[in-house]
Amino acid sequence: MLDAKTESELPIFEAEGAARPIHADANHPPVPPARVGVLVANLGTPDGYDYWSMRRYLGEFLSDKRVVDYSAWIWQPLLQTVILTKRPFSSGAAYKSIWNEEKGESPLLTITRAQTEGLRARVAERFGDDVRVDFCMRYGNPSTKSKVREMIAAGCQRILFFPLYPQYAGATSATANDQFFRALMAEKWQPAVRTVPAYFDRPDYIDALARSVERAWGTLDTPPEKLVCSYHGVPQRYLMEGDPYHCQCQKTSRLLRERLGWPEDRLVTTFQSRFGPEEWLKPYTVEEVARLAEQGVKRIAVIAPAFSADCIETLEEINEEIRESFEHAGGEHFTYIPCLNDDDIHLEALTNVIEDNLKGWIAPE
Numbered sequence: 001m002l003d004a005k006t007e008s009e010l011p012i013f014e015a016e017g018a019a020r021p022i023h024a025d026a027n028h029p030p031v032p033p034a035r036v037g038v039l040v041a042n043l044g045t046p047d048g049y050d051y052w053s054m055r056r057y058l059g060e061f062l063s064d065k066r067v068v069d070y071s072a073w074i075w076q077p078l079l080q081t082v083i084l085t086k087r088p089f090s091s092g093a094a095y096k097s098i099w100n101e102e103k104g105e106s107p108l109l110t111i112t113r114a115q116t117e118g119l120r121a122r123v124a125e126r127f128g129d130d131v132r133v134d135f136c137m138r139y140g141n142p143s144t145k146s147k148v149r150e151m152i153a154a155g156c157q158r159i160l161f162f163p164l165y166p167q168y169a170g171a172t173s174a175t176a177n178d179q180f181f182r183a184l185m186a187e188k189w190q191p192a193v194r195t196v197p198a199y200f201d202r203p204d205y206i207d208a209l210a211r212s213v214e215r216a217w218g219t220l221d222t223p224p225e226k227l228v229c230s231y232h233g234v235p236q237r238y239l240m241e242g243d244p245y246h247c248q249c250q251k252t253s254r255l256l257r258e259r260l261g262w263p264e265d266r267l268v269t270t271f272q273s274r275f276g277p278e279e280w281l282k283p284y285t286v287e288e289v290a291r292l293a294e295q296g297v298k299r300i301a302v303i304a305p306a307f308s309a310d311c312i313e314t315l316e317e318i319n320e321e322i323r324e325s326f327e328h329a330g331g332e333h334f335t336y337i338p339c340l341n342d343d344d345i346h347l348e349a350l351t352n353v354i355e356d357n358l359k360g361w362i363a364p365e
């Protein structure tokens, strides 16, 4: 008979599938059957919109050097005294206006959970029960660390980590990956891992975006004159330092326009959510929609292709502040096109991304 130690070292993927579970005894911990994990990650969100929840969340977020890369000697005193004294109030009020009161959480969390449930069902259809799908957040809860730990405890000896950002940015995809690797540092049994790259140029993802535009157009008697593609901004300097986010946003817009069969001037690419005194990627959405209105454009639609789920930046900033800027400058009809969220066509595209990235680890049934 094999002793327990030898048995735990058995190859994990035997020809016929997962290894047998090993039950605990006094000299050995339990070892569940081997599985594959898919861990979806989004940005994060505060636990509440009160001052201290907001301060904790913004403090964690804005202390991330991938997000704000100033020297800690200069940045931390400013952050801890000025910014974290004021911003939790203004951001808290913005979160309050969009909060999912029924569930006691932000829309980003509600939608990310719904996306995960949809992905779990689709992945189970394609791969059976050997793949576990869950989600985590880069900042706040559920934390990346807690979910990595759960996956390992559930027997995931291979983990596919999937930051849900169509375009790569150091401030989003890279920091999510950093946090994933940090979580692995705390584990005795480190699984084999892969990270999913940006997926903005996949035809199935572009098709999902295009269909959401066509759906919005179908609900309107008169079509908008312009579609504004508003991406979350980053400092212009990050582009100059090699971050490809700007180029991937521009390409997303081009591919979307080509898929829609539109002329160049019907779609405008802009960047939103500027923070701090530095110059960010331009044109700024809030200024550009006002400029369009001043030039006589009466009807626009705005879509936010950098966000896989609606959140404060879309529901509050675009649909309230940016709408106001357009209307104040003389615009008459503003349509906000929701993010792809848990739409079937989006989840199908994301499941395809997962399937492609699981190749060589596990095959569809």
Ligand SMILES: C=CC1=C(C)c2cc3[nH]c(cc4nc(cc5[nH]c(cc1n2)c(C)c5CCC(=O)O)C(CCC(=O)O)=C4C)c(C)c3C=C
Pocket (backbone or CB within 6 Å): 043, 044, 045, 046, 062, 067, 068, 087, 091, 106, 108, 165, 169, 171, 172, 232, 233, 234, 235, 245, 273, 275, 306, 307, 310, 311, 312, 313
């Ligand atoms: C300060 C610098 C920031 C950079 C750089 C940045 C990049 C960036 N962010 C997203 C996606 C999201 N950001 C969200 C909220 C948010 N972002 C910043 C700052 C930067 N983001 C702040 C301070 C906040 C909090 C809200 C506020 O106080 O204004 C969110 C929404 C989270 C939610 O719970 O709803 C998302 C999503 C991308 C894609 C990106 C760069 C590519």
Ligand SMILES: [Fe+2]
Pocket (backbone or CB within 6 Å): 232, 273
């Ligand atoms: Fe942001």
Ligand SMILES: [Fe+2]
Pocket (backbone or CB within 6 Å): 246, 247, 248, 250
């Ligand atoms: Fe570029």
